[in-house]
Amino acid sequence: MHITDIKPFPVWVGTRNQMLVKVETNEGIYGWGESGLSSRELGVKGIVEHYREWLIGKNPMNRAALWQEMYRSQYFEGGRTLTAAISAIDIALYDIVGKKIGVPVYDLIGGKHRNWVPTFASGGGNSSDEMVDSAKKMISEGFKCFRIGRSYEAELKEDIYEPRESIADSAEGIIKVREAVGNRPVIGTDYHHRLSVAEAASFCQMMPSHTLDFLEEPIRDETPEAYEALRKMTPMPFAIGEEFASKWQFLPYIEKGLTNYARVDICNIGGITEAMKVAGWAEAHYIDLMPHNPLGPICVAATSHMAMATPNFSWLEIRESSGESTGFYSKEVFPVQPEIIPGKVTVLNQPGLGVDVDEASLTEPFQFAESPHLKRKDGSHTNW
Numbered sequence: 001m002h003i004t005d006i007k008p009f010p011v012w013v014g015t016r017n018q019m020l021v022k023v024e025t026n027e028g029i030y031g032w033g034e035s036g037l038s039s040r041e042l043g044v045k046g047i048v049e050h051y052r053e054w055l056i057g058k059n060p061m062n063r064a065a066l067w068q069e070m071y072r073s074q075y076f077e078g079g080r081t082l083t084a085a086i087s088a089i090d091i092a093l094y095d096i097v098g099k100k101i102g103v104p105v106y107d108l109i110g111g112k113h114r115n116w117v118p119t120f121a122s123g124g125g126n127s128s129d130e131m132v133d134s135a136k137k138m139i140s141e142g143f144k145c146f147r148i149g150r151s152y153e154a155e156l157k158e159d160i161y162e163p164r165e166s167i168a169d170s171a172e173g174i175i176k177v178r179e180a181v182g183n184r185p186v187i188g189t190d191y192h193h194r195l196s197v198a199e200a201a202s203f204c205q206m207m208p209s210h211t212l213d214f215l216e217e218p219i220r221d222e223t224p225e226a227y228e229a230l231r232k233m234t235p236m237p238f239a240i241g242e243e244f245a246s247k248w249q250f251l252p253y254i255e256k257g258l259t260n261y262a263r264v265d266i267c268n269i270g271g272i273t274e275a276m277k278v279a280g281w282a283e284a285h286y287i288d289l290m291p292h293n294p295l296g297p298i299c300v301a302a303t304s305h306m307a308m309a310t311p312n313f314s315w316l317e318i319r320e321s322s323g324e325s326t327g328f329y330s331k332e333v334f335p336v337q338p339e340i341i342p343g344k345v346t347v348l349n350q351p352g353l354g355v356d357v358d359e360a361s362l363t364e365p366f367q368f369a370e371s372p373h374l375k376r377k378d379g380s381h382t383n384w
Helices: 041-055 063-072 080-101 128-141 163-181 197-206 224-233 247-255 271-284 297-308
Strands: 003-013 016-025 030-035 117-125 145-150 186-190 214-216 238-240 339-341 344-346
Touching: 003 041, 016 041, 016 080, 030 041, 030 080, 030 297, 041 063, 041 080, 063 080, 063 271, 080 271, 080 297, 117 128, 117 186, 117 297, 128 145, 128 163, 145 163, 163 186, 163 197, 197 214, 197 224, 224 238, 224 247, 247 271, 271 297, 297 344
Parallel strands: 117 145, 145 186, 186 214, 214 238
Antiparallel strands: 003 016, 016 030, 117 344, 339 344
């Protein structure tokens, strides 16, 4: 068996673009993958087209060797755009191998540890009372873990973001949520790396004991020493890693105990091949995976197979609940996909990923879409 074509599909599904990749073979077996570099999909498309030129004719069964060849075949190896492209191709290769052998992908990477995958949802509100209402709705749906915060509409007016105002308003709402729902639900919040060390420390100091079970991405990741400083200022568990593009980026965060949950993104880090290495590494340090999963059913399927085959797993991010509606899991575009219900994903037991795409329904072309370019009130740029 050999690869005959690799087709990138940057298409609009729901409320954002999805960067889908199809790998075809001479035996008629094909696989689907997805890239996670949102808002830079055309850059990934170009890299996939570069790889296509020499991957045609290769044996898809040799997926680990192909990963090494893709990563090491240029002088400037690595980087988020390259690994996002490698991720999509790698996931598609696992889909092909599972179909060829006749087993689900989780059987290729160790077999079942669980019968379904626990998930968490995200919600928010324009006020503390709305945040409480959102939390109660997610709990009533069946979610035992959720993220909560001030809604973007409340925080981002005319793309203005002031961290000190945000942490004061968010802290007030999160404290009321915990008081309203009790100690059993697992509650986190995501700061999307918008804060400085001092701002993040101030936010943590506003939280009474066991208000939050995890704080996600409070500061940027480029300087692990900054996280070391923040780690000394608070006992709050951190969830870090969704923007990491290799196992090497995870190195200081795992080895120095800077993260308590590894937010590995299977569609950015290099696919299943690389993500499973991070999973084993994290297990050795008693760190659970809490995968970043902001995309469509291909990302859900690939990440769920990893979750099924991984002992050290907590919750998978899901983007449909009473807290948000994205349209990412279109049954028209993805007629075959994992079963997603509040609080859990059930992985299909058919060979491969258990997801398929109706190419005829890929009619919504790529739309230029940019994340907000945030500024502070003084006009200076800040992080999205």
